Amino acid sequence: MLAIVSLGFITALPFISASPAILNPVAAHPEQPLITAPPVAWTPSRTTNYAKRGIVSDIESDLSSLLASASSDVAAVFSDFPAGADVQSSLGLDDSQVAALPTQVLNLPGYANYTEQGWNLRFRAMVYKQPAISQSKLNDLANGFLIGTSVQSLPAAESSQAVNLTAEIYVIQQSNQNITFSLAPAPTAGIDGGAVMAAGGTQVIEYPIPTTEEGDVDGFVQINSAGLTPGNATNQTQVLNEYVQGTDTGNASAYLVPNQGMTVISDIDDILRITQIYDPKNGLFNTFAKPFVPWMNMPEIYLNWSTSLTDLHFHYLTTTPEQATRPYMSYIYGTYPLGSFDTRPLNFSNTAATVSIRKYLLERIFQTFPQRKFILVADTSNSDVMKDYPLMATEFPNQVQCIFLRNTTATDSLDHFPYDTSGFQSLNQQSYMFFLVPDDLKNLDIANGHCYNASIKQNLTFGYQGLPFGLSTGSGNGSSNSTSSGSRVILAGNTGLWGWAGLTLLGCLVSGVL
Numbered sequence: 001m002l003a004i005v006s007l008g009f010i011t012a013l014p015f016i017s018a019s020p021a022i023l024n025p026v027a028a029h030p031e032q033p034l035i036t037a038p039p040v041a042w043t044p045s046r047t048t049n050y051a052k053r054g055i056v057s058d059i060e061s062d063l064s065s066l067l068a069s070a071s072s073d074v075a076a077v078f079s080d081f082p083a084g085a086d087v088q089s090s091l092g093l094d095d096s097q098v099a100a101l102p103t104q105v106l107n108l109p110g111y112a113n114y115t116e117q118g119w120n121l122r123f124r125a126m127v128y129k130q131p132a133i134s135q136s137k138l139n140d141l142a143n144g145f146l147i148g149t150s151v152q153s154l155p156a157a158e159s160s161q162a163v164n165l166t167a168e169i170y171v172i173q174q175s176n177q178n179i180t181f182s183l184a185p186a187p188t189a190g191i192d193g194g195a196v197m198a199a200g201g202t203q204v205i206e207y208p209i210p211t212t213e214e215g216d217v218d219g220f221v222q223i224n225s226a227g228l229t230p231g232n233a234t235n236q237t238q239v240l241n242e243y244v245q246g247t248d249t250g251n252a253s254a255y256l257v258p259n260q261g262m263t264v265i266s267d268i269d270d271i272l273r274i275t276q277i278y279d280p281k282n283g284l285f286n287t288f289a290k291p292f293v294p295w296m297n298m299p300e301i302y303l304n305w306s307t308s309l310t311d312l313h314f315h316y317l318t319t320t321p322e323q324a325t326r327p328y329m330s331y332i333y334g335t336y337p338l339g340s341f342d343t344r345p346l347n348f349s350n351t352a353a354t355v356s357i358r359k360y361l362l363e364r365i366f367q368t369f370p371q372r373k374f375i376l377v378a379d380t381s382n383s384d385v386m387k388d389y390p391l392m393a394t395e396f397p398n399q400v401q402c403i404f405l406r407n408t409t410a411t412d413s414l415d416h417f418p419y420d421t422s423g424f425q426s427l428n429q430q431s432y433m434f435f436l437v438p439d440d441l442k443n444l445d446i447a448n449g450h451c452y453n454a455s456i457k458q459n460l461t462f463g464y465q466g467l468p469f470g471l472s473t474g475s476g477n478g479s480s481n482s483t484s485s486g487s488r489v490i491l492a493g494n495t496g497l498w499g500w501a502g503l504t505l506l507g508c509l510v511s512g513v514l
Contacts, residue, residue, distance in 0.1 A: 081321050084128065084173035084215065091131055098172055101129040105179065105250030106325060107242060111315065111340040112256045113368045114231025117222055121254055122368075124218040125179060125244065126322055126346065127211050128171040135163075142166040145288045147281040158289040161327075165288050169323045173215030173346065179207045179244060183223065186239040186253055195313075195338065198238040198256065200227015204245075214346035216322075231259045235311040239338075255340045260371045261311030262401060262447075264302075264339075265362065267378035267385065268318040268328060271406050272298055272336060278381045279414045287324075292331040295406075299335050301438045306337040309447060313372075314339030315365060319357050319384070322346050358384045359391070366396050373401040375446065380419040380434070380466075381408045390423030393431065402451035403432035404441060409466035411436050418466040422474065425462040434458055 082090070088098060105125050112121040133141070142162040143150045151159045182204045185197050203224045211217050228238060237255050244250025257263065269275035273292045276282040286292075306312055314337050320328060321344045329341060342361045366374065376392065378385040385405070393400040408415040424432060433452045435441060440456050459465075463474020 081169050081323055084171065087131065087170050088172050091133065093131060093172075098129055098131070101131060101172075103174065103177075103247055104128055104130055104171075105244045105247050106322065107181070107244055107250040107252035108325065108343065109252045109329070109339070109341045110242075110254050111313070111365070111368070112223070112254060113220075114256070114259055118225035119223050119228055119231065119256055120220045121223050121256075122218070122220050123181070123205075123207055123242075124345075125181075125216070125250065127174040127177045127179065127215045127217075129174060130167065130171055133167065133170065138163050138166055141170060142288065145284055147284055149285070149289075151289075154289055157291070161291070162288045165324060165327060168326060169321075171323060173211075173213075175211055175213045175215060177211040177215070179211070179217060179250075180246070181205055181207065181242050181244045181250065183240045183242060183254065186241045195237040195239050195255070198228055198240050201225075201238075201240045201256075202227075216346050218345065228256065231256065234258050235261050237261075237313045253338065255313060257313045257340075257369060257372070258311070259369070261313065262309060262373045262375060263313045263315055263365070263369065264305065264375045264377060265315050265317050265365065266302075267382065268316060268332065269320070270379045270381055270408055270412075271295060271377060272302075272316075273331065276412065276414055278408065278412075278417050282414065292327065292335075294335055296438050298438045301441050302336050304442075305446070312337075315342065316340070317342040317358065317361055317365075319344045356384060356388070358382075359388045362388055362392055363395070366392060366399055370399070372399065374399055375402045375404070376400065377404045379406040379408045381415055381417055383417075383420070386420050387423060390427060390432075393427055400431065401449055402444075402446055403427075404451065405432070405434050407434045407436060415466075416468075418464045420464050421460045422462050424460060425475070429458070434460070 105127050108124045110122040110124055112119050114120075139151050142165075145166065146162065151162050154162065182202075184202045185199065187197060201223070205221060205223065207217055207219075207221060209217060209219060229236075235258050237257050240254040240256065242250075242252045242254050266272060269277050272295065274295050275286050302314070306314070316328075316332055316336075316339055318328060323346075325341070325343045328343070332339075332341075342365075344357050374392070374396075376389045378389065380386060389403050389405070393403065407419075409417070409419060421434075430450055430452050433440070433456060435453070435456055440453055444451055444453060461472045461474030463472060465472045465474070467473070
């Protein structure tokens with residue numbers, strides 16, 4: 001049976017909402033899948049005399065606009081990947097040539113929740129074809145992602161990494177495809193974080209909705225729960241392996257997450273690996289050419305959590321585009337505890353997903369597991385994290401256990417992006433901590449909600465911090481426990497020069513006051 005088949009014309013379906021309907025799979029003939037490894041291979045300025053003019057609010061407004069523009073410039077290369085039709089056209093391939101290419105599938109490790117109807121698995125995959133591109137053309141394409149160097153001048157290993165990742169980006173997504181996949185218990189080797197091999201669950205499922213225009217499927221499907229422990233009767237995550245039929249590229253793992261317990265939702269760049277995404281040259285080089293390496297001893301921290309918190313589930317959420325997922329999964333599964341995965345989806349038909357990918361994905365998992373507690377981990381260089389993480393604590397006040405944020409401005413001289421701490425002003429200090437090194441996360445009583453190490457100075461102003469020349473905005477006095485009120489500009493934090501951004505922002509301050 002051909003597992004991936006082409007259908008006739010069908011209108012692309014919208015991106016499934018945070019609380020999707022459970023789909024009933026089409027019956028399929030059971031087959032015993034070949035067991036393979038679960039991971040996929042890869043003195044402040046005087047402002048009181050000018051309060052009536054709203055100087056500070058004007059500065060913050062201008063600053064917000066400036067940062068949005070600068071951030072988009074840094075991230076543009078990661079969001080403007082070519083679409084399949086553009087790839088096909090640029091390579092001069094006709095439909096018959098594309099049809100002759102083997103079908104491949106990127107399958108993201110998903111999570112399942114338990115309801116009265118049984119286990120419901122979130123299945124997310126992308127169907128695509130990999131065109132044959134000449135080495136010289138691939139080199140040229142890869143050079144487009146590098147600044148100040150080229151693949152020709154890199155060592156062989158770095159050159160190969162850049163070319164291979166580029167090839168994964170220049171693919172042709174396949175719409176109107178049906179996917180059949182099988183499930184089987186995962187071997188215990190390599191499973192951690194309190195996860196166990198499922199005792200049952202072997203089955204074959206025909207996913208009932210075809211791929212979108214972007215080659216994507218993403219939704220929940222009800223699975224046969226025979227042999228599986230109900231989610232309200234265990235505190236351990238059960239693991240199944242997934243195998244997409246008709247290709248050897250679609251293997252992944254499925255995590256059946258209990259109703260209660262704790263889930264770590266972790267960003268990856270500049271918290272689990274050194275990326276320096278805030279510096280375009282280094283950010284691109286560290287992603288496309290340099291082998292992924294951990295940031296300090298963060299693997300030790302996650303390993304300790306996985307063994308000391310027995311009801312823990314790990315979910316890795318990065319806004320890296322879907323096409324670049326494989327290197328991230330390969331790195332994570334070789335360095336950190338196994339867990340489910342989310343990346344930036346290709347299907348932007350849903351407005352919420354277009355406006356705020358991270359918020360959309362966060363709300364989705366929070367709503368899927370309303371009884372679970374969440375530990376949110378990331379760094380201050382992401383403006384969406386600085387807004388969305390405290391927002392989750394407001395939207396879901398009983399579900400956020402801890403928020404841990406690495407202060408990249410304080411720990412990396414290349415990070416010149418201010419960060420906005422205003423969202424944390426109403427939160428209990430015990431529920432969050434801005435930290436400098438991974439060891440700051442040791443010896444915390446996370447299980448009982450004690451997430452703040454009092455020896456780590458927070459110095460929060462509840463406004464923009466990390467501005468050039470040590471300037472900050474906000475209603476605080478540099479301490480997270482401040483009770484002062486009234487907006488003002490103060491000196492705090494990084495006193496280094498900022499280059500063009502520092503001069504631009506300083507110009508905003510000077511022009512506003514004068």
